[in-house]
Amino acid sequence: VTPDPGAAPQPAATPPGPGGAPAATAARTAAVADLPPVAENLFAWQDGTPRLIGSACRACGTLAFPQQHSCPRCCGEDVSAVLLPAEGTLWSWTVQRFPPKSPPYAGGETPFRPFAVGYVALDGGIAVQGRLTGPAAPDGYRIGMPMRLVIEPFLRHDGTTVAAYAFEPGPAAGGSPAAAPGTGSTAS
Amino acid sequence: MSRASLAIAGIGIHPFGRNEGRSGLQMAVTAARAALDDAGISWPDIQFAVGGSDSAGRPDTMVSRLGLTGLPFTNVLNGCATGGAALLTARSAIASGDSEIGLVVGFDKHPRGAFDPRPEDWGLGAWYGDLGMMLTTQYFGIKIQRYMHEHGITAASLARVAVKALRNGERNPAAWRRKPLSEDDILGSPLVADPLTQYMFCSPSAGAVALVVCHPALAPRFPAPPVHIRAVTMRSRRYGSFEVFSPSIPAGRGPSPSWEAAQAAYAEAGIGPGEFDVVQVQDTESGAELMHLAECGLCEHGAQEELMRTGATAIGGPMPVNTDGGCIASGEPIGASGLRQVYETVLQLRGQARGRQVEGARTGFTHVYGAPGISACAVLSRD
Numbered sequence: 118v119t120p121d122p123g124a125a126p127q128p129a130a131t132p133p134g135p136g137g138a139p140a141a142t143a144a145r146t147a148a149v150a151d152l153p154p155v156a157e158n159l160f161a162w163q164d165g166t167p168r169l170i171g172s173a174c175r176a177c178g179t180l181a182f183p184q185q186h187s188c189p190r191c192c193g194e195d196v197s198a199v200l201l202p203a204e205g206t207l208w209s210w211t212v213q214r215f216p217p218k219s220p221p222y223a224g225g226e227t228p229f230r231p232f233a234v235g236y237v238a239l240d241g242g243i244a245v246q247g248r249l250t251g252p253a254a255p256d257g258y259r260i261g262m263p264m265r266l267v268i269e270p271f272l273r274h275d276g277t278t279v280a281a282y283a284f285e286p287g288p289a290a291g292g293s294p295a296a297a298p299g300t301g302s303t304a305s
Numbered sequence: 306m307s308r309a310s311l312a313i314a315g316i317g318i319h320p321f322g323r324n325e326g327r328s329g330l331q332m333a334v335t336a337a338r339a340a341l342d343d344a345g346i347s348w349p350d351i352q353f354a355v356g357g358s359d360s361a362g363r364p365d366t367m368v369s370r371l372g373l374t375g376l377p378f379t380n381v382l383n384g385c386a387t388g389g390a391a392l393l394t395a396r397s398a399i400a401s402g403d404s405e406i407g408l409v410v411g412f413d414k415h416p417r418g419a420f421d422p423r424p425e426d427w428g429l430g431a432w433y434g435d436l437g438m439m440l441t442t443q444y445f446g447i448k449i450q451r452y453m454h455e456h457g458i459t460a461a462s463l464a465r466v467a468v469k470a471l472r473n474g475e476r477n478p479a480a481w482r483r484k485p486l487s488e489d490d491i492l493g494s495p496l497v498a499d500p501l502t503q504y505m506f507c508s509p510s511a512g513a514v515a516l517v518v519c520h521p522a523l524a525p526r527f528p529a530p531p532v533h534i535r536a537v538t539m540r541s542r543r544y545g546s547f548e549v550f551s552p553s554i555p556a557g558r559g560p561s562p563s564w565e566a567a568q569a570a571y572a573e574a575g576i577g578p579g580e581f582d583v584v585q586v587q588d589t590e591s592g593a594e595l596m597h598l599a600e601c602g603l604c605e606h607g608a609q610e611e612l613m614r615t616g617a618t619a620i621g622g623p624m625p626v627n628t629d630g631g632c633i634a635s636g637e638p639i640g641a642s643g644l645r646q647v648y649e650t651v652l653q654l655r656g657q658a659r660g661r662q663v664e665g666a667r668t669g670f671t672h673v674y675g676a677p678g679i680s681a682c683a684v685l686s687r688d
Binding site for chain 1: 418419421422423424430431432433434435436437438439440442443446447448450451454495496497498499500501544551552553554555556557
């Protein structure tokens with residue numbers, strides 16, 4: 118279930134879509150485009166909009182993130198990679214108030230600043246966990262608020278910077294509409 | 306009530322706390338000897354043993370200190386539900402007819418601060434830990450935040466859980482945190498994972514518990530009043546439950562492993578909610594106690610606000626919960642925590658819980674919950 122790179126184009130080759138992302142968002146997209154991702158196969162770009170890569174069960178439609186090789190609901194093994202919707206609503210959240218132990222935490226920001234973590238319920242019946250960012254940070258979030266996926270630079274304690282996904286308040290950043298429930302765009 | 310499948314003939318504990326200068330294995334041996342003494346027997350009388358420890362060494366190495374009798378000694382490990390897994394294993398050994406008397410032991414010793422599990426040990430990519438999401442504290446904050454939103458639970462109720470825990474802990478010589486705090490103290494302590502504050506959380510600690518278990522027919526031979534295990538169950542998560550260390554969850558909610566393990570225990574025991582004199586549920590933090598009461602079917606969702614306002618879960622109330630102070634007062638040595646609940650329930654059902662006795666207690670329920678979404682429950686009774 119590795120997505121076809123051709124179907125998940127890199128941002129350099131795909132400027133923000135015709136819907137017209139704000140200039141600031143486009144600049145931010147360009148800034149993270151060249152960074153290595155925190156992990157392979159977590160997210161991709163479509164028409165300049167970041168999308169998480171999940172998997173969908175061909176038998177029952179159940180979505181999972183990150184992509185996995187079998188269905189957690191029906192136990193079937195016929196699953197395919199999909200791009201998940203880029204927006205949703207905040208299901209719940211908290212604030213990481215103390216510096217997590219390292220390892221496993223790899224953040225290199227000094228001094229440590231508390232950050233929010235939450236689950237965003239995406240269209241299609243899945244809620245994804247991620248760090249929360251944007252102007253509400255670290256504790257101005259509320260359950261039910263609209264959230265969108267963003268890719269941000271993440272400074273590691275070894276001094277390198279990688280691209281990581283997060284969610285921030287607001288409608289989707291890019292021009293492409295979110296996929297219909299349960300039918301996320303097939304990426305493989 | 307169904308026939309008991311297992312009886313408890315002896316109990317022993319090593320007090321919980323930091324226990325500097327003492328290894329987990331040393332504490333386990335202390336608890337084991339105390340349980341043997343309580344049962345009036347010695348180590349060579351034990352036909353099998355089951356032990357659990359997350360980070361303090363292999364339980365079966367206890368034989369080098371207790372005596373090399375050649376007995377089968379099974380190690381079990383299921384996170385915070387390790388005690389339940391040990392009890393379940395012992396029940397199987399006795400129900401199979403292979404053995405009649407055994408020792409169940411749990412112990413642990415953890416470093417200061419939050420647990421720091423490796424994502425790779427939990428089937429997750431390193432990125433999950435890299436980004437700072439491999440923390441149980443976050444899960445508890447996120448879960449109770451949603452629960453408060455859905456069921457109208459307030460921060461005052463969260464504080465009252467911790468106040469009660471420390472008040473009970475004050476009366477328990479084996480507890481770690483024995484200094485009472487006020488609601489304002491609890492609410493005013495630093496936030497750890499919003500809306501949960503420092504004093505609402507338990508801390509990883511050290512301690513050990515051991516139980517001598519036997520076939521119910523043998524129970525009258527032992528000196529202490531027999532306590533019977535009417536049910537012991539364990540469940541892992543199903544699709545739809547919201548569990549710790551989950552990068553994604555379904556939008557719709559399904560039954561939790563706590564619900565499923567509790568319902569199975571009630572069915573097996575033939576007794577259920579409303580019939581327990583004393584209840585122990587996993588209280589990793591204040592919110593967990595409140596949510597687990599409802600997940601175990603012991604109250605309606607949302608009813609916890611009233612229960613806490615009226616003191617219903619205090620000793621002397623209609624449903625005393627975590628009478629020894631729970632994890633909040635005892636800390637959590639993972640391998641020992643579940644058996645601590647059983648130890649406390651046995652004390653209560655024997656009438657030996659000095660200073661915190663629930664008068665006339667005859668029936669008890671225990672519940673543990675742990676990563677990655679498992680729960681174990683037990684029903685105990687005097688008769």
